[in-house]
Amino acid sequence: PAVLRLSVMTDELIKEHRATPFSPHYCLLLLLCPDHWVGYEYPEFQGQQFILEKGDYACYQAWSGNSSYRTEHMLSFRPIKCAKHSDSKITLYECEDFMGSKFEMCEDYPSLQAMGWCSKEVPSIKVNSGAWVGYQFPGYRGYQYIYERDRHQGEYRCYNEYGTQAHTNQIQSMRRIQQ
């Protein structure tokens, strides 16, 4: 069954410690170990990013956040290295290249605007600790972007560095990826 198919794929990834292309077209996912992965629309970690946590994903809508642009396949995967949940920290900046006023976050925020961030955009981001996911819309919806301390030295100077599919710097909710 599909569950086993992806379990086997996950085992292979663990063994090889690198991601390989795989197309779970409409299949049932059961992610095993480690608990956190990011799937990509295209091979070589290109295109839309999809945060995957332990559970069943019965259809592509379960992992995709943007249904106006259907993405029914994921063609590369890699595990996410998280920090201890309570140690996670990220800094948002008002302008690109870490300029302007900044805001440090240690919690999940389903609405950055409710927290006091005055814009629907986040021009640059520095990850101090852990792994985070930002979302285009409030309530953890829309395009997803992963931000990690262990990649890019945790520095994301402009939206081009958020991901290969990022066309804007619109980020309206953000949360830690739990260890």
Added chain:
Amino acid sequence: PAVLRLSVMTDELIKEHRATPFSPHYCLLLLLCPDHWVGYEYPEFQGQQFILEKGDYACYQAWSGNSSYRTEHMLSFRPIKCAKHSDSKITLYECEDFMGSKFEMCEDYPSLQAMGWCSKEVPSIKVNSGAWVGYQFPGYRGYQYIYERDRHQGEYRCYNEYGTQAHTNQIQSMRRIQQ
């Protein structure tokens, strides 16, 4: 513009302290005050539920969690009464009618299975404090169900009581609604 239109609608709701039908077809939402609302697919709080937090919702995908069943309109709204974030507490039960083993939660969980909940289903739920939202899939995706201390006395004995659109008790992620 659409932004103002819904601002006006929101003001009316606050003034009257009750929800009125409104159809924000593809419009840009900017929710003002209070910060948390639930929108419903149909009038009289029927059909799919959509948690709305402060921010811009530029298209229906921004609020809808299930794109296999498109819901481009919301026809009734009501505000959500939240608890202080750190005081929120909810209890999940293994069987209907609060039977079987139980688990108390005070945190957000993007994957209940990663937390140790062995099933992808939650048969009954008791809200001890605050307002919570449960999701069909991990990572806060899929159908959304709101659970509140101040409604049903916080008691949800079976999935029929989760909402008028609930066809199963599949709940794989859950979070507090922040005050």
